[in-house]
Amino acid sequence: QYEMIRKLELNMNAHEELIAHCKKFGIEFLSTPFDHESADLLTKHFNLPLIKIPSGEITNAPLLLRIALTGKPVILSTGMSTMGEIEDALGVLAFGYLNGDTPSVKAFRAAYCSDKGLAVLKNKVSLLHCTTEYPAPLEEVNLKAIDTMHNAFGLPVGFSDHTSGIAVAIAAVARGAEIIEKHFTLDRNLPGPDHKASLEPTELKDMIASIRSIEKALGNGIKIPAPSELRNIAVARKSLVAACRIEKGEALSIDNLAAKRP
Numbered sequence: 589q590y591e592m593i594r595k596l597e598l599n600m601n602a603h604e605e606l607i608a609h610c611k612k613f614g615i616e617f618l619s620t621p622f623d624h625e626s627a628d629l630l631t632k633h634f635n636l637p638l639i640k641i642p643s644g645e646i647t648n649a650p651l652l653l654r655i656a657l658t659g660k661p662v663i664l665s666t667g668m669s670t671m672g673e674i675e676d677a678l679g680v681l682a683f684g685y686l687n688g689d690t691p692s693v694k695a696f697r698a699a700y701c702s703d704k705g706l707a708v709l710k711n712k713v714s715l716l717h718c719t720t721e722y723p724a725p726l727e728e729v730n731l732k733a734i735d736t737m738h739n740a741f742g743l744p745v746g747f748s749d750h751t752s753g754i755a756v757a758i759a760a761v762a763r764g765a766e767i768i769e770k771h772f773t774l775d776r777n778l779p780g781p782d783h784k785a786s787l788e789p790t791e792l793k794d795m796i797a798s799i800r801s802i803e804k805a806l807g808n809g810i811k812i813p814a815p816s817e818l819r820n821i822a823v824a825r826k827s828l829v830a831a832c833r834i835e836k837g838e839a840l841s842i843d844n845l846a847a848k849r850p
Contacts, residue, residue, distance in 0.1 A: 596780065600629075607634060624654055631658040640769075643667030643720050643748075649680045653691060656684025661712045663767065665748050667720030671740060674715065675700065678741065682709050710743060714767055717760075718748035723785045729756055731763045738764060752785065754795035761802045768799065823850055 598606070603619075610617040620640045621627035630636045639658075643665040645651050655662060662681065666674050679696035682705035688695050699705040717733050719725075729751060738745045746767025747760035757768050771786040787795065813821070831846035838844070 592781070603629075603634065621651070621655070624651065627651060627655050627658075631655065631660055636660070638663065641665065643669065643718050646673060646677045649677075649691075649696075652677055652680040653684045656681045657687070659685065659712075661714075663714045663716060663746070665716040665718050665769075666737070667718035667748065671736075674737070674741070678709055678713065679705075681713060682706075685709070685712055706742075709741075714744040714746060715741065716746045716748040716767060716769060717765075718769075719750060722750050722782070723752045724750040726751060726756070731756070731760055734760065734763050734765055750785065754787065754791060754798065757795055758798045758802055761799050762806070768795075770795065825849075 607617045617636065618638060618640055619630055619636065620642050621630055622642065622645060630639060639655050639660050640663045641652065641655065646664065646666060646669050664677060679700035683691060683696045683699035685708040686699055686704055688699055715737055717737060719728050734745050734747060744766045747757065747765040748769040749757040749760065757770055760768065771782055772792045773783045773786040773788060776783050776786065776788060826847040826849050828845050829848045830844060832844050834844050
């Protein structure tokens, strides 16, 4: 495992090249630190505007605190975690953003429960629902957790998708996910652990196009006739008409009236 990871390691020059390439094409470069040295590299040396915190580090309070003390917004992935563990992590982040004095569990809890702490979290933190398995079984994805997390924490919630294909990511957007994370590769046949469960470029393009379509289709939630429907009311809805000859003075009734489309 260690030797495999060493072969995939990106040095300083590789980071600089990737950041420059992303900038050239209008892509915001994003990376994930797993230790203090990497966090400092991304936040201080490269001054990235946003930091992704992976699911495996959600209980790593020292790393969460170090990142929060930089003031950088974060996307916090929540794979393998309970609601209580997410709340604990948000407490550490709130404490760091507020530049608290002496870190402790009590101080983290107080920061999370304070008005200032909640306000800074809403301004700085987004969550990702995630099932940490590669590929993730469909029956364990639990997209409804997106609703649960949004209602509980009042923060933007996205979806880190480790399933095969693009269907679940699209469904997550329909469910309310505001961010989609998806692994992609140039070729699934390349050597390495993640390629088989990743999208190829054409699939990634299809996923994004589908998500953009879903965003348009979601609408505003107000139930009124759409502009394109208005012209169809006159021809689609039925009107009352005479079902037979009606004599002058004859009472209208169910027997001599019928509902017909124009």
